[in-house]
Amino acid sequence: MRQGGEVVLETRGLSMHFGGVRAVDRVDFALYEHELRCLIGPNGAGKSTFFKCLTGQLRPSAGSVVIRDLHVTDREPFEVAALGVGIKTQVPNVFEGLAVEENIWLSARRWHPPARSRSLTAETLERLQLGDIRSSPVGRLAHGQRQWVELGMVVAAEPWLVLLDEPAAGMTHEETVRTAELIREINRTATLIVVEHDMQFIRMISHLVTVFHEGRILMEDTMEAISADPRAREVYLGHRG
Amino acid sequence: MDLVAAVGLQILYGIANLALISLGLAIIFGMMRVINLAHGEFLMLGGYTVVIAANAGVNLWVAMLILAPLVVGVIGVVVERLLIRWLYGRMIDTLLATWGLSLLFIGIVTSIFGASTATTISPPLGVVSIGEYTSSAYELLLIGITVALGIAVFLVLKMTSLGLVARGTMQNAEMASALGVSTSRVYMITFGIGAAISGLAGGLLAPVTGVLPTIGAVYIAKAFITVISGGAAILAGTASASVLLGGVNGIAAFLTGPTIGEVALLVTAIVLLRLMPRGITGGLFRKSL
Amino acid sequence: MILARDVRGTLAIAAVGVLFMLIAPSVLELFTIINLTTAIALAVLALSLALVWGYGGILCFGQNAFFGIGAYAYTIAAINFGGSSWAILVAILVAVAFAVVIGYVMFYGRVSDVYLAVITLTVSLILYSLIRRTSGPDYKIGKSLLGGFNGITSPPINLPWDPSFVLFPEHVFYVAMGALVVAYLFTSWLTRTHFGRVCVSIRENELRAELLGYDVRLYKLGIFAVGAGVAGLAGVLFCNGVGRVTPDVFNLYNAALTIIWVIVGGRGTLIGPILGAFGLFYLTSALGTQSTVNNNLVLGIILVVFVLGVPKGVIPTLAGWMAARRTRRALRARERRMRLRRARGGGGRNDGAGAGAGPGGGGPAGAGRGAGAPE
Numbered sequence: 001m002r003q004g005g006e007v008v009l010e011t012r013g014l015s016m017h018f019g020g021v022r023a024v025d026r027v028d029f030a031l032y033e034h035e036l037r038c039l040i041g042p043n044g045a046g047k048s049t050f051f052k053c054l055t056g057q058l059r060p061s062a063g064s065v066v067i068r069d070l071h072v073t074d075r076e077p078f079e080v081a082a083l084g085v086g087i088k089t090q091v092p093n094v095f096e097g098l099a100v101e102e103n104i105w106l107s108a109r110r111w112h113p114p115a116r117s118r119s120l121t122a123e124t125l126e127r128l129q130l131g132d133i134r135s136s137p138v139g140r141l142a143h144g145q146r147q148w149v150e151l152g153m154v155v156a157a158e159p160w161l162v163l164l165d166e167p168a169a170g171m172t173h174e175e176t177v178r179t180a181e182l183i184r185e186i187n188r189t190a191t192l193i194v195v196e197h198d199m200q201f202i203r204m205i206s207h208l209v210t211v212f213h214e215g216r217i218l219m220e221d222t223m224e225a226i227s228a229d230p231r232a233r234e235v236y237l238g239h240r241g
Numbered sequence: 242m243d244l245v246a247a248v249g250l251q252i253l254y255g256i257a258n259l260a261l262i263s264l265g266l267a268i269i270f271g272m273m274r275v276i277n278l279a280h281g282e283f284l285m286l287g288g289y290t291v292v293i294a295a296n297a298g299v300n301l302w303v304a305m306l307i308l309a310p311l312v313v314g315v316i317g318v319v320v321e322r323l324l325i326r327w328l329y330g331r332m333i334d335t336l337l338a339t340w341g342l343s344l345l346f347i348g349i350v351t352s353i354f355g356a357s358t359a360t361t362i363s364p365p366l367g368v369v370s371i372g373e374y375t376s377s378a379y380e381l382l383l384i385g386i387t388v389a390l391g392i393a394v395f396l397v398l399k400m401t402s403l404g405l406v407a408r409g410t411m412q413n414a415e416m417a418s419a420l421g422v423s424t425s426r427v428y429m430i431t432f433g434i435g436a437a438i439s440g441l442a443g444g445l446l447a448p449v450t451g452v453l454p455t456i457g458a459v460y461i462a463k464a465f466i467t468v469i470s471g472g473a474a475i476l477a478g479t480a481s482a483s484v485l486l487g488g489v490n491g492i493a494a495f496l497t498g499p500t501i502g503e504v505a506l507l508v509t510a511i512v513l514l515r516l517m518p519r520g521i522t523g524g525l526f527r528k529s530l
Numbered sequence: 531m532i533l534a535r536d537v538r539g540t541l542a543i544a545a546v547g548v549l550f551m552l553i554a555p556s557v558l559e560l561f562t563i564i565n566l567t568t569a570i571a572l573a574v575l576a577l578s579l580a581l582v583w584g585y586g587g588i589l590c591f592g593q594n595a596f597f598g599i600g601a602y603a604y605t606i607a608a609i610n611f612g613g614s615s616w617a618i619l620v621a622i623l624v625a626v627a628f629a630v631v632i633g634y635v636m637f638y639g640r641v642s643d644v645y646l647a648v649i650t651l652t653v654s655l656i657l658y659s660l661i662r663r664t665s666g667p668d669y670k671i672g673k674s675l676l677g678g679f680n681g682i683t684s685p686p687i688n689l690p691w692d693p694s695f696v697l698f699p700e701h702v703f704y705v706a707m708g709a710l711v712v713a714y715l716f717t718s719w720l721t722r723t724h725f726g727r728v729c730v731s732i733r734e735n736e737l738r739a740e741l742l743g744y745d746v747r748l749y750k751l752g753i754f755a756v757g758a759g760v761a762g763l764a765g766v767l768f769c770n771g772v773g774r775v776t777p778d779v780f781n782l783y784n785a786a787l788t789i790i791w792v793i794v795g796g797r798g799t800l801i802g803p804i805l806g807a808f809g810l811f812y813l814t815s816a817l818g819t820q821s822t823v824n825n826n827l828v829l830g831i832i833l834v835v836f837v838l839g840v841p842k843g844v845i846p847t848l849a850g851w852m853a854a855r856r857t858r859r860a861l862r863a864r865e866r867r868m869r870l871r872r873a874r875g876g877g878g879r880n881d882g883a884g885a886g887a888g889p890g891g892g893g894p895a896g897a898g899r900g901a902g903a904p905e
């Protein structure tokens with residue numbers, strides 16, 4: 001199942017402890033170029049914490065994170081982002097008081113000269129169908145739209161590695177389908193890890209799925225195999241709802 | 242030898258002084274995450290209480306040890322009920338509102354008692370001699386009172402049910418209120434106690450420093466530095482920061498003079514904050530007292 | 531598009547400022563003009579905090595520290611150099627350098643908002659008590675004594691090419707008003723640049739800015755330092771208006787005053803705090819001439835009332851009302867048209883619908899501008 005490319009992201013023995021809670025516990029993980037990996041697991045399994053360790057938002061208690069041969073374990077989030085990593089957090093992080101287009105522009109402008117960032121902003125607004133609300137402040141938008149604004153910010157930076165934490169949470173079915181399309185489209189130019197709960201959504205986008213449970217990787221396989229596996233069903237599918 | 246003892250005592254007094262003026266602020270900050278910008282005025286009000294009471298013929302010790310904390314404690318409770326409680330969770334607004342309060346207190350006291358020093362009282366107890374040097378016996382007493390106050394706060398937090406409830410609330414307010422603790426009452430009492438201790442400190446220092454409506458400003462800079470350098474733990478933070486900053490200040494002041502002493506204190510605090518932005522005891526761990 | 535908005539408003543305000551600068555000396559008395567110079571200096575200080583707090587989201591409670599440092603640095607440098615031109619530059623640079631040191635500790639240590647507020651305030655208070663202690667001949671920098679609590683007499687500004695041509699107070703007024711207009715134009719330009727927009731985005735959501743790849747610490751340090759430079763300039767103007775500089779520039783009252791201008795005028799605008807400074811300057815001078823009501827008392831009440839009752843400040847609140855009124859009026863107009871249409875029957879339905887969509891579509895765009903940058 002593994003695409004033949006090189007490993008672009010790898011963790012070794014990655015651990016994050018909060019007091020006595022082992023949110024992430026000695027995780028060895030590898031991601032290959034061009035992959036679109038899904039991360040699933042019950043609430044509190046440590047997926048978001050894992051993401052935060054990958055992106056410098058948290059200093060891991062132990063272990064290492066390597067992105068393209070570069071140790072990023074103790075880097076600041078902006079340094080990780082500067083490697084070309086686009087990040088969407090679970091709780092939407094957007095610039096509430098600023099207009100939609102300015103949100104996107106700020107992302108594009110980080111890496112591109114003025115003219116190019118303007119056209120990139122326009123393209124992104126088009127691509128995410130945000131053109132009609134381009135000048136509304138993000139704080140006034142519905143939840144699903146805010147998620148898209150955040151996705152738009154990720155896309156506008158043209159990252160080669162994209163980490164999305166529950167991108168379809170709180171979206172209508174229609175919105176979810178469009179998000180899945182968008183993710184597949186991003187995958188043409190970028191490697192992705194997507195945390196998601198929605199099984200249908202995962203089936204839409206992903207081949208290889210990693211199951212997190214109590215801070216560890218329980219298994220790594222195709223969605224079909226995981227659906228059929230009693231262990232996974234117990235910890236995850238059984239606990240859903 | 243006598244010199245060492247005298248200087249050592251002076252440094253010790255500096256440390257105790259820092260701890261004394263900071264403790265009330267530290268209690269309110271450690272328990273409630275509220276930085277009370279009117280802290281200096283609580284000290285000032287304690288001082289005025291003592292001066293006015295003593296001039297009215299009240300026994301000085303009664304005025305300092307009972308009246309000052311009582312009056313300022315009551316003021317604290319009133320302030321908490323009228324102002325602070327509307328602003329919990331809005332730290333910046335709380336800062337601004339308490340700053341407004343600070344100006345208000347200065348304004349009220351100035352309007353009533355005038356802008357200059359009210360009739361002063363002299364420190365009781367005279368001097369004690371250490372060989373050929375002398376030291377103020379009252380300063381020695383203040384060191385003792387500061388230590389006693391620290392121990393008392395420790396015992397209250399550690400041993401009494403009030404302390405238990407307060408610690409529970411400060412670690413997890415939601416959990417505590419789910420268990421039937423009235424968070425609102427705990428905050429009110431905490432604020433009152435913090436204010437009372439500030440009033441006590443202000444009252445005790447009044448004979449040494451005299452009182453002025455604006456004297457709060459003299460205290461708060463040092464109290465802020467101490468509390469921020471100490472971090473979230475009330476006693477451990479106040480004690481460690483007082484020892485460090487008071488010690489540096491005292492030694493530098495002895496070697497070069499008071500101005501350099503203050504510069505040294507400030508530089509130490511800045512370096513400390515660069516190395517430990519959450520203070521010596523760290524902002525994250527609220528377990529220690 | 532994004533950067534071009536509301537430029538006209540800024541230019542209009544600047545034009546009013548220039549007009550005032552040209553007209554005021556011929557209609558107002560000299561005493562009023564001298565007083566105005568001081569008020570203008572304070573307005574520049576307000577502007578600096580409007581930038582740092584209102585746009586950068588940095589809760590600096592001790593902005594007057596940079597103001598005081600600017601005033602002292604100017605005075606000391608002007609005495610030593612025997613002229614003001616380089617002294618002005620030195621004042622601004624010293625204020626910036628000081629801000630860089632303090633800012634480095636705070637931003638690179640990532641101290642929280644509240645700590646930052648208290649640290650900056652403390653720095654100002656420490657400077658106050660330090661400078662007060664510098665009486666006597668031991669404390670001097672070059673030829674200039676520091677003067678302790680009495681302060682130092684500040685040499686007035688002279689013509690850049692001729693140190694012997696010292697400006698008269700009415701000329702200093704032109705300099706001050708000109709400096710205010712230039713500082714206002716500069717800061718509004720800055721808030722529209724990429725740098726400025728990033729600072730605003732950091733105010734909105736620090737983590738998101740960081741995840742986009744912006745080094746938040748550096749941007750904060752940048753806008754903090756620029757703000758300190760503007761405050762330093764304000765200090766230069768102030769000691770020229772007053773004629774001397776004393777440690778009181780660092781005291782708690784002035785720290786509070788600076789904050790109050792911005793709270794009253796409104797965060798997120800530049801003109802609000804400027805007007806706040808002028809308004810409160812005249813209020814406190816009016817109060818200063820009588821003795822029943824204490825200045826601190828009034829300021830305390832203003833601060834508490836605004837925090838509890840008008841937390842956004844006057845200008846944004848007014849702007850909000852005006853926007854709401856515009857929306858209401860648009861809605862009413864639409865209703866009228868609908869009623870009219872209904873009365874006329876089905877005829878011209880397409881026409882009516884098109885007109886109805888007009889104001890409705892305009893609503894969100896107008897609202898977007900209001901929330902983005904009211905300036």
Ligand SMILES: Nc1ncnc2c1ncn2[C@@H]1O[C@H](COP(=O)(O)OP(=O)(O)O)[C@@H](O)[C@H]1O
Pocket residue numbers: 018021022023041042043044045046047048049050
């Ligand atoms: N900042 C934190 N402090 C303490 N515990 C945390 C913190 N963040 C997460 N946790 C704990 O770590 C565990 C994993 O959480 P998280 O990574 O958010 O799970 P997931 O994203 O898989 O739902 C949970 O038990 C959570 O309570």
Ligand SMILES: [Mg+2]
Pocket residue numbers: 047048049090
């Ligand atoms: Mg999660």
